[in-house]
Amino acid sequence: MSSTDQIFNLMAGRTIQRVFDQDPQSVLTNRLIEGTDGRKMSTSWGNVITILDPPDEQYGKCMSIKDELIFIYLEACTDMPMSDLEQAREAFERGELHPMEAKKRLAWEIVAQYHGAEEAQEAAERFAQVVQRKEQPDEMPVVRLAPSPVDAVTLLCQCNLVSSKSEGRRLIEQGGLNVDGLRITDPNQAVVPIAGMIIKAGKRKYARLEI
Incomplete structure (x- = not known):
């Protein structure tokens, strides 16, 4: 079982099985599910939604997909009853x-x-608060840092708001880092951590500093 872009490989596997006197495997394919930006899903492009993502990440990523993908995702990736899905599609x-x-x-x-x-409802409420109303979340991770200057990329990494320095650099250059409400666009800019400082990465990730 795979997506339609793997039909050649699946059929080649059936041929190889015959060579080894094995019964060819049955092939079942589903349509290719595009990433949130409409391209093929790729972790390097950051356009994937994984089953291991925390609730807020899953919710926020779903809200960022292209409109034309909504019902493709609903049909292929959820247990929403088809009658409800078709009714929603027609209304859309x-x-x-x-x-x-x-x-x-x-x-x-x-x-x-x-x-x-319950987690889905809480994620929906946090999304409305943080993204739609642009308020700070009631709760956010607290990170303890030394009061020594660090560059902006290192700050993001120390706060666990990005998975790598390259991701942090891209985020900063795209205007996605705010420190106490001040946007930072230079990855090399020095930041001196102070108690209570709020670090915002992108639209949904926050951290509060302790010294």
Whole structure:
């Protein structure tokens, strides 16, 4: 079982099995699911939603997908009943269901499937608070750092807000780092950690510093 882009490899496998006097495997394919940006899913492009992502990450990524992918994701990646899905699709096509509301349903379904309904509801509320109303979350990770100057990329890494320095550098250059409300666009800019300082990475990730 695989996506349609692997049909050649799957069929080649059947041929090889015959050479070794094995019964050819059955082949079942599903349509290729594009990444959140419409390209093929790739971790290096950062356009994947994984089942191991925490609830807020899954919810936020679902809200960022292209409109034309909403019902592809709903059909292929959730347990939403087909009758409900078709009803929602028809309302969407008539303009009665706004893309934002359709994405919220998708995001809720995905998070509920892997983390439970309670986590899905909490993720929805945090998304509305942090992204839509642009408020700081009520709770955020607390990171203890020494009061010594560090460059902006290192700060992001020490706060566990990025997975690598290259990711941190890209985020900063794209204007995604805010320190106490001040946007930093130079990856080499020095930052002196102080108690209570709020670090924001992208739209959804926060950390509060302790010294």
